[in-house]
Amino acid sequence: MGCKMQKVNFHKSKLLGKLEDFEAYGTNTITNKFCYDRFTEAKIKNKEAGFTIDICGVCYSEKSLKGYRKSTQNALNKNEILAEKLLDENEIKQFLTLKVYERFLHHGDLLTAKCDHEGNIIKKYNDYTMIENFCRIAEYNPHCTFSIWTKQKKIITRFFNDRNKPINLIVIYSNLNVNKPLEKIPHNFDKVFNNVLKMDYVSKQNCSGQKCKDCLRCYKHSDKLEDNLIYEAVK
Numbered sequence: 235m236g237c238k239m240q241k242v243n244f245h246k247s248k249l250l251g252k253l254e255d256f257e258a259y260g261t262n263t264i265t266n267k268f269c270y271d272r273f274t275e276a277k278i279k280n281k282e283a284g285f286t287i288d289i290c291g292v293c294y295s296e297k298s299l300k301g302y303r304k305s306t307q308n309a310l311n312k313n314e315i316l317a318e319k320l321l322d323e324n325e326i327k328q329f330l331t332l333k334v335y336e337r338f339l340h341h342g343d344l345l346t347a348k349c350d351h352e353g354n355i356i357k358k359y360n361d362y363t364m365i366e367n368f369c370r371i372a373e374y375n376p377h378c379t380f381s382i383w384t385k386q387k388k389i390i391t392r393f394f395n396d397r398n399k400p401i402n403l404i405v406i407y408s409n410l411n412v413n414k415p416l417e418k419i420p421h422n423f424d425k426v427f428n429n430v431l432k433m434d435y436v437s438k439q440n441c442s443g444q445k446c447k448d449c450l451r452c453y454k455h456s457d458k459l460e461d462n463l464i465y466e467a468v469k
Contacts, residue, residue: 242325245312247340255447257333259368261317261342262310263295265356267349268386269342272410274353286412286468289429290385295341310341316367317345317359329371331378335453338368338382344389362393372400381452383408383427387420394422406452412468417459425452425462432467441466 249256263269269290276291286292299307315321321329344364348357365382372380381404384390390405399405399422407423409416415428415435430439440451441464456462 240325242315242321242328243312244315244329245309247306247309249337249340252443253337253340253446256335256337257331258337258340259313259316259371260295260310260340261313261345261364262299262307263293263342264299264307264351265311265348266342266345267347267353267355268344269293269296270349270353272343272385276410289408289410289412289468292468299341306341314345314348317364320363321367321370326370326374329374331375333378335447335450336375336378336380338380339384343384344386346386346389361389365389365393366397369397369400369403372403376402378402379404379453381406385410387423391420391422404453404455406464415463415465417463419459419462424455425464427452427464427466429468430465435465438463438465439467440464 244259247258247260249258263273272290273293273296276288276293279288280286280291346359346361346364347355348359349355368380368382372378379402383406385408387407390407394405404424405422406425406427407416407420409426409428412429413431413434415430415438416426419426441449446452451461451464
């Protein structure tokens with residue numbers, strides 16, 4: 235008799251609005267230590283500046299998960315499994331998707347440490363376990379293109395120095411500085427997502443309210459630099 239496959243308890247979100255028809259794996263922004271430190275620091279920076287200079291200070295995910303989507307935190311906590319251990323071949327099979335495009339990290343960022351609601355570390359994880367599991371999920375689903383947004387430049391740079399990136403994985407650097415667009419793609423990234431003020435860089439604003447499924451700029455490889463620089467006005 236064969237061994238019974240152990241079920242992986244994870245959560246995949248079905249997205250609405252701008253991300254209609256997409257599904258995604260996220261982490262709990264509130265208890266993700268990287269995110270907690272980022273939005274805490276950014277709020278101070280923005281207050282001192284008198285306006286938004288750090289996008290994490292107006293984090294949509296933090297606001298929603300503390301407010302009208304508070305109950306979603308428990309679901310997102312299930313995805314800690316992706317940081318706790320490397321999934322084996324049988325476990326990865328449970329991440330089969332019929333979608334053509336999916337997203338990693340619509341909430342939160344790569345999980346390397348979990349904290350409580352005061353920012354105290356509860357548990358630490360290996361820096362590379364979650365991104366390796368994302369790679370394995372992508373490799374198991376070669377028909378689907380996965381895009382991941384992250385601000386953790388050092389982890390991505392180091393990880394893909396030693397690991398081949400799946401051709402169907404697009405890694406996007408989420409620029410934390412508002413109105414200071416990066417126009418050079420960081421090493422081992424494929425694209426940059428820039429947040430700008432509505433009245434600036436108007437001609438370059440190419441993420442302007444259309445549904446992602448009608449654009450797909452973030453989900454398609456391109457050799458043209460202009461296709462890999464995304465600009466969205468801060469809401």
